Amino acid sequence: MASASPAADGGILPTEGSDLTALLAGIWGNKLSALVLGPTVAVFLWFFVAYQTSPLKKYPGPFLAGWTNLWRVWQVISGEYAPRMKKLHEKYGPIVRIGPNLLDLDIPELYRVIYGTDGKWVKSDFYKNSSSIIDGKITYHMFSEVDPTLHALIKRPVVRHYSVPAVLVMEPLMDTIIQEFIDTLQKRYVEPKKTCEFGEWLSYYAWDFMGMVTFSTKFGYMEKGHDFDGTLAIADQSIDYLALCGQMPWTDYILDKNPIYPIGPPNIGNVTRIAVQNLTARLKGEDKNFTEGSPDFLQYFIESKSTHPELVNDGSVIGYLLLNLIAGADTTAITMRALFYHVLKNPRVFARLQADVRAEFAPFVPAPHTKARALPYLEAVVKETLRYHPAVSMIMERIVPEGGLTLPDGSVVPAGQMVGMNPYIVGRNKDVFGEDAEEYNPDRWLQREGESEEEHKERMARWGQSLLAFGGGYRICLGRNLSMMEVYKVVPTLLASFDIALEDPNEEWWTCSRWFYRTKGVICKLKPRSS
Numbered sequence: 418m419a420s421a422s423p424a425a426d427g428g429i430l431p432t433e434g435s436d437l438t439a440l441l442a443g444i445w446g447n448k449l450s451a452l453v454l455g456p457t458v459a460v461f462l463w464f465f466v467a468y469q470t471s472p473l474k475k476y477p478g479p480f481l482a483g484w485t486n487l488w489r490v491w492q493v494i495s496g497e498y499a500p501r502m503k504k505l506h507e508k509y510g511p512i513v514r515i516g517p518n519l520l521d522l523d524i525p526e527l528y529r530v531i532y533g534t535d536g537k538w539v540k541s542d543f544y545k546n547s548s549s550i551i552d553g554k555i556t557y558h559m560f561s562e563v564d565p566t567l568h569a570l571i572k573r574p575v576v577r578h579y580s581v582p583a584v585l586v587m588e589p590l591m592d593t594i595i596q597e598f599i600d601t602l603q604k605r606y607v608e609p610k611k612t613c614e615f616g617e618w619l620s621y622y623a624w625d626f627m628g629m630v631t632f633s634t635k636f637g638y639m640e641k642g643h644d645f646d647g648t649l650a651i652a653d654q655s656i657d658y659l660a661l662c663g664q665m666p667w668t669d670y671i672l673d674k675n676p677i678y679p680i681g682p683p684n685i686g687n688v689t690r691i692a693v694q695n696l697t698a699r700l701k702g703e704d705k706n707f708t709e710g711s712p713d714f715l716q717y718f719i720e721s722k723s724t725h726p727e728l729v730n731d732g733s734v735i736g737y738l739l740l741n742l743i744a745g746a747d748t749t750a751i752t753m754r755a756l757f758y759h760v761l762k763n764p765r766v767f768a769r770l771q772a773d774v775r776a777e778f779a780p781f782v783p784a785p786h787t788k789a790r791a792l793p794y795l796e797a798v799v800k801e802t803l804r805y806h807p808a809v810s811m812i813m814e815r816i817v818p819e820g821g822l823t824l825p826d827g828s829v830v831p832a833g834q835m836v837g838m839n840p841y842i843v844g845r846n847k848d849v850f851g852e853d854a855e856e857y858n859p860d861r862w863l864q865r866e867g868e869s870e871e872e873h874k875e876r877m878a879r880w881g882q883s884l885l886a887f888g889g890g891y892r893i894c895l896g897r898n899l900s901m902m903e904v905y906k907v908v909p910t911l912l913a914s915f916d917i918a919l920e921d922p923n924e925e926w927w928t929c930s931r932w933f934y935r936t937k938g939v940i941c942k943l944k945p946r947s948s
């Protein structure tokens with residue numbers, strides 16, 4: 418009970434140290450506590466109720482992953498995303514809950530359902546942050562647009578330019594850049610007998626290659642011999658941003674898409690400038706790099722402005738050009754680097770591949786694509802590399818559509834939840850690829866002894882469903898024909914031109930698994946071809 422002291426006017430006023438002061442202080446204290454405690458309890462309750470009532474509660478997975486996506490953020494930061502997820506599958510089985518609303522599935526039979534062509538399985542918001550603000554509006558490109566109808570509108574005008582016949586027409590452009598690659602290696606490393614950071618050079622080649630087929634212009638990484646404008650480093654940062662913010666997509670609206678002080682990934686400004694310059698010069702008829710009759714993507718995209726005037730303008734042409742570079746250069750470089758690393762680490766595989774290549778191809782001449790595709794062991798090596806070291810090493814998230822997803826154990830994942838598969842994990846599924854799935858062994862793709870041609874074909878079709886390196890369905894990689902052509906041509910050309918060996922065959926490379934499965938450190942000795 419509060420006490421009061423008599424005042425001059427006979428009224429009752431509180432005095433210092435009175436019980437009333439204590440009461441007021443108590444009330445303020447309580448208010449403060451309520452201000453802090455209230456939201457904390459509310460947030461906790463919200464998490465608790467969400468956890469307890471989640472339809473994914475029944476699925477196994479790390480405890481924290483069921484509570485918060487922060488757990489996934491940590492897995493991305495670790496740089497060991499795919500190997501860690503693989504360990505979780507070994508512990509929990511084919512279904513692992515890796516987020517409050519997300520299941521990682523190692524169930525290849527569901528490939529055609531989740532990555533189907535019917536447009537029902539929509540990409541999650543993970544992809545949205547690789548968008549940009551243009552004229553004050555968030556603008557999505559073919560990779561980041563999640564709405565199937567809008568995605569189809571972006572894709573329709575250009576999809577045919579990525580078909581096998583369309584990219585085959587670009588072979589002369591590719592040969593120019595491959596020729597420059599082998600000549601440069603010869604001058605910089607073979608003649609002076611210098612050690613070569615071969616892994617880095619595959620990146621320089623891949624970026625110059627994409628510049629060449631995209632707008633008939635090299636960036637000049639091979640000429641300068643380093644990432645002179647920082648683009649390659651910036652591209653890495655952009656992909657890390659995608660992977661990190663993608664775990665909690667709302668963070669992108671605070672970090673990059675806020676109108677006041679955006680702190681998203683840096684722009685690949687130099688590449689954008691070159692794209693704009695090339696488009697402007699081409700439209701004015703002043704592009705000195707372009708030769709009539711030797712088409713590149715820029716030419717194809719400009720044509721799309723006439724064939725689809727309602728969908729394509731100069732802004733969208735720039736978008737298409739940039740996507741080619743962002744999506745196409747590093748992915749292909751990662752694949753080529755992995756191929757050489759694993760082949761060079763396996764003397765038996767190397768000897769066979771080199772012998773097969775040298776029986777067919779002369780040194781210092783870019784290998785013709787058709788001839789390269791006809792080499793069965795090269796095909797086995799490429800497929801094994803895509804299986805063992807896919808350039809994308811994270812789950813490709815999709816939203817479960819109406820009707821839900823019935824899993825092999827009979828349980829149903831309701832609509833609105835997210836599921837997906839990771840090319841790294843499905844590629845190492847032992848039920849599909851055998852007990853040695855953790856080993857790099859291209860021979861597994863060849864026809865086995867006693868296996869008929871029919872049986873081999875059937876096995877390849879089945880295994881194809883577990884080879885998710887290019888994704889699948891209506892969101893399958895648009896540039897897969899182009900990148901495969903690049904790989905199939907350059908690998909035999911290099912093996913036919915030089916004796917290549919790791920400087921230290923015992924040294925392990927550096928890997929970092931986030932959205933891309935990045936690597937460094939294929940240090941090689943290159944010598945003139947000896948046989």
Ligand code: HEM
Pocket residue numbers: 559560572740741742744745746748749752807808809813814885886887888889891892893894895896897899900901
């Ligand atoms: C070895 C090289 C490559 C690999 C491993 C690769 C991998 C992938 C994967 C896994 C996806 C699907 C992602 C998902 O669904 O979540 C994808 C999509 C895409 N890729 Fe590639 N990619 C490669 C090369 C290229 C090249 C050279 C280009 C362009 C010239 C390209 C352009 C695209 C585009 C535009 C998409 C989005 C397609 C869509 O959503 O409709 N990629 N890529």
